[in-house]
Amino acid sequence: MFDASIKKRQASRPWGQWSLRAVALIYLSAMLLLPLAAVVSDGLSGGIQGLWQDISRPAAMAALRLSLWTAAVMTGINTVMGVLAAYVLVRYRFPGKAFLNALIDVPFAIPTLVTGLMLVVLYGPQTAIGGFLDRRLGIDIIFAPPGIILALLFVSFPFVVRTVQPVLTEIDLDQEDAAATLGASSWTTFRRVLLPALAPAVISGALLSFARALGEFGSIIVVAGNFPLRSQTAAVYVLSQIESDNQRGASAMSVVLLAMAFTLVFVVDFIQRRQERRNA
Amino acid sequence: MSIVIQDLVKHFGAHAVVDHVSLEIHDGELLVLLGPSGSGKSTILRIIAGLIPADGGRVFLHGRDVTHLTPQQRNTGFVFQNYSLFRHMTVAENIEFGLEARHVPKAQRTAKSNELLALVGLGGLGGRYPKQLSGGQQQRVAVARALAFEPSVLLLDEPFGALDVKIRAQLRLALKEIQQRVKVTTILVTHDQEEAFELGDRIGVIDRGRLLEVGSPTALYRSPQQEFVATFLGGANLMAGQVKEGRVNLGSLELSDAVSYTTVDPEGRLEVLFRPEDLTLATAREELTIPVLGQGVIEQVLFLGTLQRLRLRLHPLPNTWRLPAEFGETGLPIQVARVPRSDGHLDFQAGQQVWVGINNFHILPRIPMRVLVGIDESANAEKLLTYGEMLARATGGLVTVVTMAEDKATAEQLAILARETVGTQSPLMEFHARVGRATDEILGQAKAGEYDLLLLAEPRKDSPRAETTFRELVRRSPLPLLIVKGEQTTIRRILFCTAGGEPGKRNIIFGGRLARRTGAGTTLLYVDPASAPTFGGGGPNRPAPNLARPTPPWIAKHLAEGTLTLRNQGISAEIQERSGVVVDEILKEAEKGEHDLIVIGRHLEGGTARLGSIDLTSEILQRAPCPVMIVTEDPGVSI
Numbered sequence: 001m002f003d004a005s006i007k008k009r010q011a012s013r014p015w016g017q018w019s020l021r022a023v024a025l026i027y028l029s030a031m032l033l034l035p036l037a038a039v040v041s042d043g044l045s046g047g048i049q050g051l052w053q054d055i056s057r058p059a060a061m062a063a064l065r066l067s068l069w070t071a072a073v074m075t076g077i078n079t080v081m082g083v084l085a086a087y088v089l090v091r092y093r094f095p096g097k098a099f100l101n102a103l104i105d106v107p108f109a110i111p112t113l114v115t116g117l118m119l120v121v122l123y124g125p126q127t128a129i130g131g132f133l134d135r136r137l138g139i140d141i142i143f144a145p146p147g148i149i150l151a152l153l154f155v156s157f158p159f160v161v162r163t164v165q166p167v168l169t170e171i172d173l174d175q176e177d178a179a180a181t182l183g184a185s186s187w188t189t190f191r192r193v194l195l196p197a198l199a200p201a202v203i204s205g206a207l208l209s210f211a212r213a214l215g216e217f218g219s220i221i222v223v224a225g226n227f228p229l230r231s232q233t234a235a236v237y238v239l240s241q242i243e244s245d246n247q248r249g250a251s252a253m254s255v256v257l258l259a260m261a262f263t264l265v266f267v268v269d270f271i272q273r274r275q276e277r278r279n280a
Numbered sequence: 281m282s283i284v285i286q287d288l289v290k291h292f293g294a295h296a297v298v299d300h301v302s303l304e305i306h307d308g309e310l311l312v313l314l315g316p317s318g319s320g321k322s323t324i325l326r327i328i329a330g331l332i333p334a335d336g337g338r339v340f341l342h343g344r345d346v347t348h349l350t351p352q353q354r355n356t357g358f359v360f361q362n363y364s365l366f367r368h369m370t371v372a373e374n375i376e377f378g379l380e381a382r383h384v385p386k387a388q389r390t391a392k393s394n395e396l397l398a399l400v401g402l403g404g405l406g407g408r409y410p411k412q413l414s415g416g417q418q419q420r421v422a423v424a425r426a427l428a429f430e431p432s433v434l435l436l437d438e439p440f441g442a443l444d445v446k447i448r449a450q451l452r453l454a455l456k457e458i459q460q461r462v463k464v465t466t467i468l469v470t471h472d473q474e475e476a477f478e479l480g481d482r483i484g485v486i487d488r489g490r491l492l493e494v495g496s497p498t499a500l501y502r503s504p505q506q507e508f509v510a511t512f513l514g515g516a517n518l519m520a521g522q523v524k525e526g527r528v529n530l531g532s533l534e535l536s537d538a539v540s541y542t543t544v545d546p547e548g549r550l551e552v553l554f555r556p557e558d559l560t561l562a563t564a565r566e567e568l569t570i571p572v573l574g575q576g577v578i579e580q581v582l583f584l585g586t587l588q589r590l591r592l593r594l595h596p597l598p599n600t601w602r603l604p605a606e607f608g609e610t611g612l613p614i615q616v617a618r619v620p621r622s623d624g625h626l627d628f629q630a631g632q633q634v635w636v637g638i639n640n641f642h643i644l645p646r647i648p649m650r651v652l653v654g655i656d657e658s659a660n661a662e663k664l665l666t667y668g669e670m671l672a673r674a675t676g677g678l679v680t681v682v683t684m685a686e687d688k689a690t691a692e693q694l695a696i697l698a699r700e701t702v703g704t705q706s707p708l709m710e711f712h713a714r715v716g717r718a719t720d721e722i723l724g725q726a727k728a729g730e731y732d733l734l735l736l737a738e739p740r741k742d743s744p745r746a747e748t749t750f751r752e753l754v755r756r757s758p759l760p761l762l763i764v765k766g767e768q769t770t771i772r773r774i775l776f777c778t779a780g781g782e783p784g785k786r787n788i789i790f791g792g793r794l795a796r797r798t799g800a801g802t803t804l805l806y807v808d809p810a811s812a813p814t815f816g817g818g819g820p821n822r823p824a825p826n827l828a829r830p831t832p833p834w835i836a837k838h839l840a841e842g843t844l845t846l847r848n849q850g851i852s853a854e855i856q857e858r859s860g861v862v863v864d865e866i867l868k869e870a871e872k873g874e875h876d877l878i879v880i881g882r883h884l885e886g887g888t889a890r891l892g893s894i895d896l897t898s899e900i901l902q903r904a905p906c907p908v909m910i911v912t913e914d915p916g917v918s919i
Contacts, residue, residue, distance in 0.1 A: 001796075012532075172362060172364060173362050174360045174364040175332045175366065177326075177329075177351070177360070177364070178360060178364040178366075179366075179377070180330075180351040181330075181331070181352075181356055181358040181426075182378035182381055182425065183352050183378050183381040183382055183429065183430065184352065184377070185352060185381070193366055196368040
């Protein structure tokens with residue numbers, strides 16, 4: 001009924017509809033597709049071969065590797081802790097819950113440069129914690145991969161929590177009760193009942209935070225600096241190439257980052273669509 | 281005994297959801313817990329399964345005390361209203377889940393799930409996912425899943441609640457058959473009386489966390505012991521009867537000579553129940569060969585297939601009324617059910633005069649407390665209704681709410697608001713809208729002698745008219761009056777004030793009835809008005825004289841008799857003696873003893889108060905921090 005009335009409306013006002021669509025599509029193209037196309041064509045101006053040459057330089061490869069492995073480590077930690085945080089926030093009542101729930105979104109709102117600064121202030125070699133870790137345990141945080149991972153954990157923390165939370169809210173408590181009466185331990189219940197239902201949301205959240213991490217720049221440049229082959233991530237590498245007037249090198253790395261981002265976003269979209277179909 | 285529950289208690293906040301429930305269920309029996317929504321029946325089921333911890337009491341399954349065991353250790357099969365199947369598992373995987381948790385080998389699991397699928401009539405559907413099945417099929421799977429690991433008991437929580445009528449009927453039959461074949465002890469929770477009748481070997485009726493009665497469907501239908509049970513199961517006509525000279529009378533009719541009926545009512549009042557099908561109609565009195573109840577007019581004829589349901593109104597009969605009391609209407613509305621003539625002809629029509637004969641009746645031993653709640657525009661209706669509901673709940677009584685205004689629209693608006701405030705579909709609360717002067721309406725009704733207590737709100741300070749109405753009601757009410765004020769919504773401690781020997785026995789008997797039913801403790805307070813005859817006149821600022829005098833012997837006797845009367849009924853009672861300004865001392869004691877209800881006699885302007893001409897009642901009413909009950913000493917009104 002409702003669909004039908006909408007269709008009727010569309011049919012009776014084709015011009016209004018079309019002009020509206022045209023405006024939206026033109027805007028989308030101008031703002032999103034055009035710049036994307038510009039970077040891609042610039043990166044590919046030397047053909048695939050040229051792109052490969054630009055990427056296979058040691059500094060580029062190192063930057064890419066660093067970005068990927070730190071993002072992977074972060075995603076692993078974030079997934080486990082994010083599911084845990086979401087579970088606690090949905091299933092338990094405790095004082096300060098509303099505040100904690102609001103706090104989770106804070107990384108979205110804080111400028112990432114500030115995030116980096118916070119970590120430097122906390123873990124820098126001159127500070128108590130940083131000094132202790134450096135002298136006693138020989139662990140460098142600042143200007144080193146651990147700093148990058150800490151920064152990434154901070155900036156992408158909300159993704160897993162916020163994708164899992166609504167799904168968890170919708171899962172009936174009776175499901176867990178049913179499993180309990182059937183004799184399943186809480187671990188079995190989590191593994192066999194809760195996790196399969198949560199899996200799509202968990203994977204989406206994990207992939208989104210991974211994608212976010214690949215592109216992270218602000219906090220990393222403060223925490224890790226810009227040392228090629230040591231603490232330079234892919235995004236920071238792009239900056240260094242622009243600064244040294246190697247626009248094509250910057251574009252080449254950008255194309256790689258874009259390709260990965262697109263893939264991840266499409267996979268997430270696919271998972272979410274399938275989940276919606278399943279729930280329908 | 282497969283399931284034994286002893287004195288189970290569960291509170292959610294201050295509210296007792298399960299209130300001292302004890303129950304024994306035999307091996308292989310199917311017991312239905314029947315009650316309105318929110319009565320605590322599901323909570324009991326979840327406590328048995330271990331999903332909710334009890335605050336008190338014990339649960340035994342097959343002689344094993346499982347009170348402190350986890351759900352996993354209890355081995356109970358549980359079926360939820362919304363099926364709660366695991367959506368990402370196939371039907372077979374769902375059924376095998378309990379076996380898998382018990383590490384049963386795969387081959388055995390498969391065999392068992394196939395066997396159960398056949399049992400619930402879903403053979404061959406093991407490979408499907410829950411969403412590919414209909415609601416009815418899903419619930420069959422849920423039953424199979426709950427039975428797969430051969431649980432010690434089967435617990436079903438409103439299992440058919442989410443299904444449509446036809447599927448429900450099919451599943452009921454299927455469930456009964458499965459249960460009899462598997463011979464598993466089962467508790468089923470429902471609010472559907474038809475379901476309870478059809479499935480239950482026995483039925484336990486629950487209301488407000490209390491298990492009222494347990495018995496076979498026939499026993500509960502034919503001879504219930506409590507009014508709630510009588511009205512909750514099927515159609516019921518209830519009328520006030522009276523024991524007179526060894527016989528039970530109903531109106532002008534003598535029903536029975538065997539007075540084995542115990543009645544707690546001092547006037548010998550009891551309740552007569554007759555079902556709609558217990559009555560026979562005839563156009564002439566001579567046609568009836570059974571006792572004739574009276575004559576009436578048919579108001580409505582409903583055709584229901586097998587049965588014909590008639591609503592009629594009997595002409596007024598002496599010394600009886602309908603229960604719950606019908607507000608301000610003449611005659612006695614009753615329901616009659618009869619098998620219509622097979623030629624399809626409706627042989628009785630609306631508007632017709634008929635004679636009504638009684639084939640069968642049943643007597644309930646006690647008439648519950650009946651409370652009249654008066655609400656006009658000036659009243660704080662919400663507080664009043666909350667209190668009224670609490671009273672109904674505590675006393676198991678009936679509450680009639682009357683909303684009054686000078687025009688019809690306002691009165692009805694008030695009634696709608698009142699109904700919305702209460703919100704529940706309690707069979708114990710009735711609502712009526714009346715047009716006219718509040719005092720006339722209320723007093724007219726109160727005089728009819730069908731109520732025990734009149735509940736009013738404290739008048740608003742900014743309304744002189746409300747104040748006048750209120751004073752008139754307080755002065756003229758033939759019923760004990762309870763004025764709701766303060767924030768109290770429970771009755772835990774009652775303070776009886778006996779300044780100078782007032783009030784007398786009546787308020788102790790009546791207040792005791794409240795105390796007994798609410799489980800409240802009581803204090804009998806005697807205030808010696810030390811500075812008579814001008815005590816109290818100065819109000820709160822006047823210093824209380826410090827002259828302790830011995831209590832006069834007749835007052836000591838009165839206090840002793842009062843406490844004895846209360847203690848005989850199992851009510852805790854203590855005596856407090858004070859001296860000073862009466863009102864001040866009463867309020868001090870009320871505060872000190874954390875009393876939430878003050879009971880006083882009526883001392884009013886021009887009254888015969890022993891304490892002089894001051895308006896003691898008004899002063900207490902004005903200054904009390906909690907509800908005040910004023911009990912009249914008029915001998916003409918029954919308690």
